[in-house]
Amino acid sequence: xxxxxxxxxxxxxxxxxxxxxxxxxxxxxxxxAVLSLDENGVITSVxxxxxxxxxxxxxIRLPEGWLLIPGLVDLHVHAPQYAQLGTALDVPLEDWLQSxxxxxxxxxxxxxxxxxxxxxxxxxxxxxxxTTALHFATVHVPATKRLAEICLEKGQRALIGKVAMDDPTxxxxxxxxxxxxxxxxxxxxxxxxxxxxxxxxxxVWPVITPRFIPSCTDTCLEGLxxxxxxxxAHIQSHISESDWQHGYVQDRCGCSDAEAFxxxxxxxxxxxxxxxxxxxxxxxxxxxxxxxxxAHCPLSNAYFAGxxxxxxxxxxxxxxxxxxxxxxxxxxxxxxxxxxxxxxAARLRESGTDAATPPEARGTSERRIDFREAFHLATRxxxxxxxxxxxxxxxxxxxxxxxxxxxxxxxxVRLWPENQGDLRLEKLLYTVSKPNIATxxxxxxxxxxxxxx
Amino acid sequence: xxxxxxxxxxxxxxxxxxxxxxxxxxxxxxxxAVLSLDENGVITSVxxxxxxxxxxxxxIRLPEGWLLIPGLVDLHVHAPQYAQLGTALDVPLEDWLQSxxxxxxxxxxxxxxxxxxxxxxxxxxxxxxxTTALHFATVHVPATKRLAEICLEKGQRALIGKVAMDDPTxxxxxxxxxxxxxxxxxxxxxxxxxxxxxxxxxxVWPVITPRFIPSCTDTCLEGLxxxxxxxxAHIQSHISESDWQHGYVQDRCGCSDAEAFxxxxxxxxxxxxxxxxxxxxxxxxxxxxxxxxxAHCPLSNAYFAGxxxxxxxxxxxxxxxxxxxxxxxxxxxxxxxxxxxxxxAARLRESGTDAATPPEARGTSERRIDFREAFHLATRxxxxxxxxxxxxxxxxxxxxxxxxxxxxxxxxVRLWPENQGDLRLEKLLYTVSKPNIATxxxxxxxxxxxxxx
Numbered sequence: 001x002x003x004x005x006x007x008x009x010x011x012x013x014x015x016x017x018x019x020x021x022x023x024x025x026x027x028x029x030x031x032x033a034v035l036s037l038d039e040n041g042v043i044t045s046v047x048x049x050x051x052x053x054x055x056x057x058x059x060i061r062l063p064e065g066w067l068l069i070p071g072l073v074d075l076h077v078h079a080p081q082y083a084q085l086g087t088a089l090d091v092p093l094e095d096w097l098q099s100x101x102x103x104x105x106x107x108x109x110x111x112x113x114x115x116x117x118x119x120x121x122x123x124x125x126x127x128x129x130x131t132t133a134l135h136f137a138t139v140h141v142p143a144t145k146r147l148a149e150i151c152l153e154k155g156q157r158a159l160i161g162k163v164a165m166d167d168p169t170x171x172x173x174x175x176x177x178x179x180x181x182x183x184x185x186x187x188x189x190x191x192x193x194x195x196x197x198x199x200x201x202x203x204v205w206p207v208i209t210p211r212f213i214p215s216c217t218d219t220c221l222e223g224l225x226x227x228x229x230x231x232x233a234h235i236q237s238h239i240s241e242s243d244w245q246h247g248y249v250q251d252r253c254g255c256s257d258a259e260a261f262x263x264x265x266x267x268x269x270x271x272x273x274x275x276x277x278x279x280x281x282x283x284x285x286x287x288x289x290x291x292x293x294x295a296h297c298p299l300s301n302a303y304f305a306g307x308x309x310x311x312x313x314x315x316x317x318x319x320x321x322x323x324x325x326x327x328x329x330x331x332x333x334x335x336x337x338x339x340x341x342x343x344x345a346a347r348l349r350e351s352g353t354d355a356a357t358p359p360e361a362r363g364t365s366e367r368r369i370d371f372r373e374a375f376h377l378a379t380r381x382x383x384x385x386x387x388x389x390x391x392x393x394x395x396x397x398x399x400x401x402x403x404x405x406x407x408x409x410x411x412x413v414r415l416w417p418e419n420q421g422d423l424r425l426e427k428l429l430y431t432v433s434k435p436n437i438a439t440x441x442x443x444x445x446x447x448x449x450x451x452x453x
Numbered sequence: 454x455x456x457x458x459x460x461x462x463x464x465x466x467x468x469x470x471x472x473x474x475x476x477x478x479x480x481x482x483x484x485x486a487v488l489s490l491d492e493n494g495v496i497t498s499v500x501x502x503x504x505x506x507x508x509x510x511x512x513i514r515l516p517e518g519w520l521l522i523p524g525l526v527d528l529h530v531h532a533p534q535y536a537q538l539g540t541a542l543d544v545p546l547e548d549w550l551q552s553x554x555x556x557x558x559x560x561x562x563x564x565x566x567x568x569x570x571x572x573x574x575x576x577x578x579x580x581x582x583x584t585t586a587l588h589f590a591t592v593h594v595p596a597t598k599r600l601a602e603i604c605l606e607k608g609q610r611a612l613i614g615k616v617a618m619d620d621p622t623x624x625x626x627x628x629x630x631x632x633x634x635x636x637x638x639x640x641x642x643x644x645x646x647x648x649x650x651x652x653x654x655x656x657v658w659p660v661i662t663p664r665f666i667p668s669c670t671d672t673c674l675e676g677l678x679x680x681x682x683x684x685x686a687h688i689q690s691h692i693s694e695s696d697w698q699h700g701y702v703q704d705r706c707g708c709s710d711a712e713a714f715x716x717x718x719x720x721x722x723x724x725x726x727x728x729x730x731x732x733x734x735x736x737x738x739x740x741x742x743x744x745x746x747x748a749h750c751p752l753s754n755a756y757f758a759g760x761x762x763x764x765x766x767x768x769x770x771x772x773x774x775x776x777x778x779x780x781x782x783x784x785x786x787x788x789x790x791x792x793x794x795x796x797x798a799a800r801l802r803e804s805g806t807d808a809a810t811p812p813e814a815r816g817t818s819e820r821r822i823d824f825r826e827a828f829h830l831a832t833r834x835x836x837x838x839x840x841x842x843x844x845x846x847x848x849x850x851x852x853x854x855x856x857x858x859x860x861x862x863x864x865x866v867r868l869w870p871e872n873q874g875d876l877r878l879e880k881l882l883y884t885v886s887k888p889n890i891a892t893x894x895x896x897x898x899x900x901x902x903x904x905x906x
Contacts, residue, residue, distance in 0.1 A: 082867070083867075083869040083871060083872075084869075084871065084872070085867070085880070085883070085884065086879060086880040086882075086883030086884045087872055087876040087879050087880050087883075088876065088879070089796075089823070089824070089879070089883070090823035090824060090825075090879070104871070117869075120867055124865070124867065128865075243808075243812050246808075277808050278808040299797065302797035302798075302800045302801055303797075303800060305804075305808075306804040306805070306808070306812060306815070306816075307804065307805065307806055307807060307808035307815065308801065308806040308807070310807075310808075331793065331883035331884070332793075332883065332884065334865075337790075340784065340785075341794075341797065343542075344752065344755035344756075344794065345755075345801070345806075347755045347756060348755055348761065348798070348801055348806055349806045349807065351758075351759040351760065352759070352760065352806065353760055353761040353798075353801055353802045353805065353806060353816070353817070354760060354761070354763075354802065354816075354817050355696075355699075355730050355731040355758075355759070355760035355763075356763075356817075359696050359759060362759070362760065363759075363806070363807075364806070364807050364809075370542070370543035371542070371543060372543075410863060410887065410888055411887070412577070412581075412787075412886075412887055414535070414536075414538070414573055414577065416536040416537075416570075418536060418537065418557070419536075419537070419540055423540040423541065426539060426540050426541070426542070426543070427538070427539040427540050429539075430538070430539030430540075430542070430784035430785065431538065431539045431784070431785065433865075433886050433887060434863065434864070434865055434886060434888070435863055435887070435888060
């Protein structure tokens with residue numbers, strides 16, 4: 001064993017303990033497993049148990065007590081809104097957008113301000129263990145390019161879109177694309193820029209990003225659909241989030257959000273849509289057929305959706321789902337807290353909320369999820385929705401990982417001898433906080449935390 | 454100004470900025486206010502604004518950027534369950550009790566084990582800013598006495614009860630009071646012990662603690678009611694938590710939980726009942742008349758109550774309410790996280806959870822709470838339910854307080870210039886984590902954190 005220098009694990013072998021959840025509902029635990037990495041940070045082998053006579057002289061052993069899990073995936077982030085995280089959540093959506101959110105996003109015409117907010121956001125997300133994130137930026141091309149460069153510099157695996165929003169009847173004059181062409185051309189410019197970034201070997205990706213149907217003209221949406229077909233880029237938007245949105249799209253398009261995206265050529269694989277609280281059965285079936293995914297944002301939904309996403313129904317259909325923090329529609333940028341709320345919200349959806357209603361009529365009786373499913377959604381589930389080779393410790397995947405130190409006194413985990421097996425992982429998922437996150441890697445390179453134990 | 458030594462503020466004057474919420478829904482902000490303390494740590498005056506010519510030469514100024522709030526109050530803690538916090542939340546209640554909780558609590562016959570768990574719990578609660586807590590201990594008299602001593606040593610304002618549970622049809626043979634007399638005598642022994650603890654000047658209080666009606670015989674409950682009348686001690690139990698419990702009490706007593714407690718002499722002031730998710734209007738009216746309170750446990754309710762407590766209705770009636778973490782029925786020991794879930798749960802109760810139901814029929818349409826009300830419930834609201842002079846910065850109150858350092862790099866708060874006024878408090882309530890909690894005082898003596906900036 002060499003002394004552990006954890007800064008760069010490319011080309012190394014690692015002896016570790018920990019957990020992953022490559023398939024929904026199944027946890028696999030590792031005890032002194034051996035993981036080998038190639039020179040690019042791709043996992044070449046995982047031996048679940050170190051052979052007693054196995055040669056691990058040259059391997060790096062993680063510090064005693066540390067537990068390794070795959071890096072967390074956040075499928076829905078409004079990066080510019082980080083400055084207002086945890087504020088103005090007591091006002092109605094319209095006021096939240098017009099008085100707070102649009103004026104804030106408009107400020108990202110100022111590159112210095114963008115640099116400041118985006119740098120803080122990516123540092124803080126990495127420190128919380130979020131190794132992959134799907135970001136909405138703003139309408140501004142320069143600031144969106146800068147976000148991509150910051151993610152590349154800091155090492156977050158990031159999918160980034162210039163927001164397209166051109167409908168003058170819905171978007172304020174001070175904050176919108178000047179025309180459908182401007183929206184599409186700006187989107188193309190960001191795609192080209194990100195794809196040409198020097199040193200970008202699968203870390204940063206461009207995303208076609210219509211804000212949501214109400215904020216885009218048909219011409220804009222058609223143009224973005226054609227751009228998707230031409231470039232094969234990822235796609236993101238909001239889908240069937242609220243009663244208002246659902247009704248608006250029905251009135252304007254005569255169909256559901258999902259059907260409208262289909263019509264515009266935006267319902268396809270590598271497309272991830274946030275919320276989906278109001279998706280119908282047939283909407284979900286369409287999304288499954290097309291290979292699209294949902295960013296489930298349970299914290300945000302409590303504030304702005306007026307309902308809880310029908311998660312179990314979606315999972316039973318085989319719909320790709322991961323978690324989204326929805327900074328700042330949700331009050332936390334932590335996928336840990338998002339996953340915890342995901343479990344609680346699923347229980348309230350199952351049980352209902354008002355005891356004045358008899359139990360049999362109170363909830364949906366759709367089966368809840370537990371920590372096992374939440375762990376999968378927060379890791380491999382999110383990665384699958386993005387079609388990225390991360391989120392589990394398996395050969396062929398890139399090494400995006402988080403080392404947890406449950407013993408850190410500044411943290412909030414207290415492990416007791418009786419917390420064994422899956423109970424130990426359950427306790428970690430419920431009680432880890434930032435100080436317990438010791439080191440965070442993407443592509444086997446440390447991006448946050450300590451690099452020497 | 455003297456150099457800040459924050460360890461003991463008794464008899465001192467303090468220049469500080471911060472917030473409190475002495476009345477529901479109202480926030481008061483302080484900017485360079487001056488607070489004076491007597492030799493016992495009681496607040497003698499609060500000058501909201503330091504006079505320009507005011508003499509504060511002898512005052513202690515909190516470090517730049519720190520914000521002072523009242524200490525947090527946790528109205529429902531199962532202290533022995535700390536060892537299983539965040540585990541086994543995926544199993545049904547009956548399994549949770551019989552396979553995990555009762556066997557764990559039974560181990561507190563071992564004083565060394567009790568010492569270990571209780572010491573960790575009180576350290577960790579104080580570090581999270583919980584200055585007052587209402588604790589269920591176990592059936593064991595020695596370990597319960599020890600919990601009181603630990604709280605006195607460590608300085609948590611604590612209300613502690615030996616759990617009474619004597620019904621052999623409901624409680625396991627290995628873990629129950631041997632008889633109704635044993636339950637009442639043990640309770641009396643703990644009351645006497647706590648009241649006679651040397652140096653206990655209003656810090657630690659005894660509590661009459663029937664676990665809940667199903668676990669106690671009528672004889673036991675009657676004896677505890679007589680003990681309450683005789684001693685004037687606080688009372689705690691669970692009330693109308695779940696469909697099962699609600700139905701059980703109806704079958705056995707022919708009335709609701711609240712009416713049964715009334716009959717047994719246990720529905721009175723200084724009585725705090727956990728959950729109350731299934732309380733009727735008349736139950737609440739009775740509780741208001743008697744001056745009793747509710748420990749609202751929104752995290753735990755998602756797991757075990759099958760509903761959300763009708764908080765707004767309770768507040769409109771004038772019922773005393775504070776938050777309870779319900780360690781370990783809830784997965785977190787943090788009142789911060791409990792308050793955040795309290796806001797989210799109130800929104801889901803208002804809006805409902807299933808979008809397949811039309812909006813007008815989906816939720817209760819009872820008005821939500823926001824961060825202002827949550828802040829009050831987490832501080833002065835909880836203190837009022839316990840009839841204790843803490844929870845706000847007002848003359849006559851004891852100085853139980855938390856200093857927040859929003860700039861701590863290990864923490865999770867990012868304040869931006871645009872976060873002004875109430876928005877700043879809102880952001881703190883949503884994003885503070887343990888490293889942001891700089892110093893915690895009860896009776897003006899530092900109990901956790903740094904004592905010199």
